[in-house]
Amino acid sequence: MNTQAVRLDELYQEVILDHNRNPRNYAKLTEATSVAHGVNPLCGDHFDIYLVKEGALVKKVAFEGDGCAISKASASMMTQAVQGKSAQEASALKDHFIGLLTEPAPSPAHREGVGRLKFFEGVRNFPIRVKCATLAWRALEEALKGTEKQVSTE
Amino acid sequence: MLATKTLDVQKIRSEFPVLAQTMSGKPLVYLDNAASTQKPLAVIERMHRFLSSEYANIHRGVYSLSQEATRFVDEAREKCRAFLNAESASEIVFVRGATEAINVAAFSYGGKYVREGDEVLVSEMEHHSNIVPWQRLCEENKARLRVIPVSDRGELDMAAFQNKLLNPRTRIVAITHVSNALGTLNPVGEITRIAHKAGALVLVDGAQSAPHLKIDVRAMDCDFFCFSGHKVYGPTGIGVLYAKKKHLEAMDPYQYGGDMIESVTFEKTTYAKPPAKFEAGTPAIAEIIGLGAAIDYLNSLGLEAIAQYEHHLLEKATEALLEIRDLTLIGQARQKASLISFVLAGIHPHDVGTVLNEEGIAVRAGHHCAQPLMKRFGVPATTRASFAFYNTEAEIEALVEGIQRVRKLFK
Numbered sequence: 050m051n052t053q054a055v056r057l058d059e060l061y062q063e064v065i066l067d068h069n070r071n072p073r074n075y076a077k078l079t080e081a082t083s084v085a086h087g088v089n090p091l092c093g094d095h096f097d098i099y100l101v102k103e104g105a106l107v108k109k110v111a112f113e114g115d116g117c118a119i120s121k122a123s124a125s126m127m128t129q130a131v132q133g134k135s136a137q138e139a140s141a142l143k144d145h146f147i148g149l150l151t152e153p154a155p156s157p158a159h160r161e162g163v164g165r166l167k168f169f170e171g172v173r174n175f176p177i178r179v180k181c182a183t184l185a186w187r188a189l190e191e192a193l194k195g196t197e198k199q200v201s202t203e
Numbered sequence: 204m205l206a207t208k209t210l211d212v213q214k215i216r217s218e219f220p221v222l223a224q225t226m227s228g229k230p231l232v233y234l235d236n237a238a239s240t241q242k243p244l245a246v247i248e249r250m251h252r253f254l255s256s257e258y259a260n261i262h263r264g265v266y267s268l269s270q271e272a273t274r275f276v277d278e279a280r281e282k283c284r285a286f287l288n289a290e291s292a293s294e295i296v297f298v299r300g301a302t303e304a305i306n307v308a309a310f311s312y313g314g315k316y317v318r319e320g321d322e323v324l325v326s327e328m329e330h331h332s333n334i335v336p337w338q339r340l341c342e343e344n345k346a347r348l349r350v351i352p353v354s355d356r357g358e359l360d361m362a363a364f365q366n367k368l369l370n371p372r373t374r375i376v377a378i379t380h381v382s383n384a385l386g387t388l389n390p391v392g393e394i395t396r397i398a399h400k401a402g403a404l405v406l407v408d409g410a411q412s413a414p415h416l417k418i419d420v421r422a423m424d425c426d427f428f429c430f431s432g433h434k435v436y437g438p439t440g441i442g443v444l445y446a447k448k449k450h451l452e453a454m455d456p457y458q459y460g461g462d463m464i465e466s467v468t469f470e471k472t473t474y475a476k477p478p479a480k481f482e483a484g485t486p487a488i489a490e491i492i493g494l495g496a497a498i499d500y501l502n503s504l505g506l507e508a509i510a511q512y513e514h515h516l517l518e519k520a521t522e523a524l525l526e527i528r529d530l531t532l533i534g535q536a537r538q539k540a541s542l543i544s545f546v547l548a549g550i551h552p553h554d555v556g557t558v559l560n561e562e563g564i565a566v567r568a569g570h571h572c573a574q575p576l577m578k579r580f581g582v583p584a585t586t587r588a589s590f591a592f593y594n595t596e597a598e599i600e601a602l603v604e605g606i607q608r609v610r611k612l613f614k
Contacts (some may be wrong), residue, residue: 057612115583119553119554
C-alpha cells in the first residue's frame with residue numbers, strides 16, 4: 050500500500066466510518082439542562098450538543114447537526130465517552146482529546162487519557178481536519194459550563 | 204467567420220510552472236479554478252521585470268522611471284477597457300477584487316441613491332459577496348432586499364423576476380453572470396433590458412464569467428460590471444469595477460486621501476474625475492501591470508478558443524460524472540460555464556475533498572460562500588470541480604477514478 054492509502058486508512062478507521070454511518074445518541078433532548086451550538090463557519094459544519102446534568106453527573110448527552118465523517122463520528126463517540134461521567138471527568142477527557150490533536154507533539158499522557166478515542170490520532174496528519182474532530186468537544190466545553198451559547202472554530 | 208483556432212494544451216501547460224508539481228506524491232490535478240487560477244509565466248515574468256528594473260510610484264513623478272510606471276498602468280487600464288469592451292478607459296476603476304467592486308457600487312452609488320422604501324434585487328444563487336453588501340446597504344438606508352428564486356435545474360426564475368419582483372421601487376438589480384456554485388450562465392443582457400424598462404440599474408458580478416467568456420459590457424448594457432484579477436490568471440489584490448461614466452460621475456468617492464483629489468484646502472476639497480476619484484492612495488501597481496499581462500495572455504490564446512475548449516471539458520466531465528452511482532449534480536442549467544458541483548449520497552463533501560487530495564486532485568468542498576443556495580438545494584455543501592483551459596481529459600478521468608475511490612472507502 051502506498052503512503053496515501055495508509056494515511057487515509059489511519060484517518061478513516063472502520064470505527065470512525067461506522068459512527069459516521071450510524072451516529073449514536075443522535076437526537077434532540079427536550080429535557081436538556083444545557084445546550085451548546087458548535088459551528089465551523091469555514092465549512093458550515095454545525096452541531097447542537099444536549100446535556101442533562103444531575104448535580105455534578107453528566108447523566109445524558111446527545112447531539113444533532115450536520116458535518117463530515119470526522120466531525121460526526123467525533124460527536125457520536127464523544128456522547129458515548131462522557132455519558133455517566135462527572136462534569137470534571139468529562140472536562141478532563143475533553144482536554145486530553147483536544148490536546149492529543151492540537152499539541153505540537155503527540156503526548157503519551159493524552160494518548161492514555163483519551164482511551165479508545167485514540168482512533169482519532171490519525172487526524173493529526175490532516176491539519177485542516179483537526180477542527181472537524183474537535184468541534185463537538187469545544188461545544189461540550191460550553192455545555193458543561195451550563196451557559197447556552199454558540200462556539201465557533203474561528 | 205474564421206474557424207476558431209484550437210489550443211495546444213500541452214504547450215499551455217508548460218507555461219504554468221505550478222502545474223508541473225506533485226501533490227500528495229501524485230501529479231497535481233488542479234480543478235479549483237473557480238476559486239483562483241494559476242499564473243502563466245507571462246504574468247510572473249512581467250511582474251518580476253517590473254519589480255526588478257522598472258519600479259517606481261506612479262503619477263506626479265517628473266523622473267523617467269515614474270513616468271514609465273505611470274504609462275504601464277495606463278496601458279493596463281486600456282487593456283481592461285478592451286477586455287470588457289467599455290467605451291472609455293475612464294470607466295475602469297482599479298479595486299482589490301470583485302468583492303471590493305461590489306462594495307464600491309453598493310455604498311458609493313447605492314448609499315447615495317437607494318432611499319427608504321426602495322428595493323434591491325439579488326438572486327438566490329449569489330455569492331455572499333453579492334448579498335452581504337446589499338443587505339447592509341438596505342439595513343442602513345431602510346430599503347428592502349428581495350430575492351429572485353432559482354429553479355431545481357439551477358436557472359433563474361425569470362417570470363418571478365419580471366412579473367412579481369421587479370417594480371417601480373426597484374433601484375438596483377445585482378446579479379451574477381455565472382454562478383460560482385452551479386456554473387449557471389445567466390441571461391444578463393435580457394435582465395438588463397427588463398430592469399432598465401422598470402427604471403432599475405443593473406450590476407453584473409463577472410468574477411466567474413470573465414475567465415471563460417468574451418465580455419461586452421456595451422452589448423450587455425449593464426450599469427456596473429466587476430471581475431477579479433486572480434480569477435483571470437492574473438495576480439491577487441487587483442480587480443476591476445466597470446461603471447458607466449454617468450454613474451461614476453454621480454457617485455460619491457469610496458475612500459478619501461491622496462491621488463483622488465483635484466485640490467485640497469482645510470476648508471474644502473474637490474475630487475478628481477473618475478477613475479482617479481475612486482482610487483485613493485498608491486494602487487497595487489505591480490498587480491495592475493500583472494493583470495494587463497494576463498489579459499494579453501488570454502487574448503493570445505483567444506477567448507473563443509478558450510470558451511470552446513472549456514465547453515468540451517464541461518461536456519466530457521458531465522457525461523462521466525453522471526455515470527457514477529449515487530452522484531447527483533447540483534445545477535444542470537442549459538447554459539453553463541465549465542464547473543460542476545455534485546454530492547455523493549451519504550458522503551460529506553469534505554471527506555470527498557480529503558480523499559481526492561490524497562490522489563493529487565484539488566477540488567473545492569464546502570458551501571462556496573453561497574449558503575442561501577445550499578439551503579435552496581437542501582445540501583450543507585457540495586464538491587466542486589472547476590475547469591480551465593489547461594485542464595485535460597486525462598485529468599477528468601483521474602477525477603472520476605478518485606470519486607470511485609471515495610465511494611469504495613465509504614461504502
